[in-house]
Amino acid sequence: MRVVGISGSPREGGNTEIMVKEALEGARQSGAEVEFVGLAGKRIGGCEACAECGKGGRCVIEDDMQPIFPRLVGADVVVIGSPIYFGMVSAQTKALLDRTYFLSKSGRKLEGKVGAVITVGGRAGHELSAAYLMDFMTLQGMILPGRAFAQSYSRELGAAAKEEKALRDARSLGERTVKLALKLAGPERKAEAKLP
Secondary structure, eight states, X not given: OEEEEEEOOSSTTSHHHHHHHHHHHHHHHTTOEEEEEEOTTOOOOOOOOOTTTTTSSSOSOOSTTTTHHHHHHTOSEEEEEEEEETTEEOHHHHHHHHHTHHHHHTTOTTTTOEEEEEXXXXXXXXXXXXXXXXXXXXXXXXBOOSSOEEEEOOOSTTGGGGOHHHHHXXXXXXXXXXXXXXXXXXXXXXXXXXOO
């Protein structure tokens, strides 16, 4: 069982990263293999709406999204976290989502995976951003657990590390995604996780 957590924050070591890593810890404690992918410092261009998407087996844009594609394809669970900027996900998160159109056009490669969402922001926009991310996942054919998102209202750098309820919610989210993925995969895979 493999869980990939993506932080769509441009800030390394920030609150979104803290929350995504907490969800990954919950997944790890449930027996999953986990991997963190931070978009901070990465160059991910927007989709160019080329006419060749999916035809050549590779996205035509050569940038830092290329090594992320196989991580998404190889995951059983994908957790996407984003800070909220002006009531919506970050530009980095949106670019990543748009570029996964390639995975859709080359064989619906996210379909059937379990998805979960984390939003981080000090003001309004949590519900809209979470709904947007969950809508993206359902459009890709992903499956969401009940209570498919966690949120943090932290603003100052690193403050989420002290937001106990948010951390608990993120950890629980990671645990629940693994349980759902194992149920979907069938009884033969339950031995891979430490289910209570």
